[in-house]
Amino acid sequence: MPQLWLTFEEIADLFCCDTADARRRVFANQWERRRHSDGLTRAQLPPDVAHEFMLRYSSKQEARGASVDEFDAAMGALRSVFSQMETDKCEEDRADHSTSYSVGTRAALKPRHARNRRGRDTDAGTGIGAAH
Numbered sequence: 001m002p003q004l005w006l007t008f009e010e011i012a013d014l015f016c017c018d019t020a021d022a023r024r025r026v027f028a029n030q031w032e033r034r035r036h037s038d039g040l041t042r043a044q045l046p047p048d049v050a051h052e053f054m055l056r057y058s059s060k061q062e063a064r065g066a067s068v069d070e071f072d073a074a075m076g077a078l079r080s081v082f083s084q085m086e087t088d089k090c091e092e093d094r095a096d097h098s099t100s101y102s103v104g105t106r107a108a109l110k111p112r113h114a115r116n117r118r119g120r121d122t123d124a125g126t127g128i129g130a131a132h
Contacts, residue, residue, distance in 0.1 A: 004050040005042035
């Protein structure tokens with residue numbers, strides 16, 4: 001069950017009472033409260049009240065005439081944003097991997113006598129570190 005955090009005004013609307021009664025209900029039931037970044041205090045609804053809220057909210061949306069198509073369109077937009085983010089992340093990871101692979105394999109592909117004990121490139125004839 002998702003967490004639902006409502007302001008006292010939203011709780012008052014849910015229970016058809018004023019905000020003072022909503023505050024009293026929150027305090028009496030010891031629902032968790034938090035002040036959010038927008039400055040409003042919200043209370044977390046317990047699962048049974050959250051379920052009731054979702055049922056009332058969906059019936060209001062149906063009465064308003066909000067269609068399922070609006071919801072599907074919003075979900076499709078969210079899916080496309082998340083898939084684009086995933087694609088971008090994969091491309092970044094692939095670019096990072098190919099860069100590190102090409103740098104790391106350069107020394108590994110040199111003949112063994114062209115590297116010193118530490119794996120650094122050397123001038124093959126002299127054993128002196130090669131200039132980069």
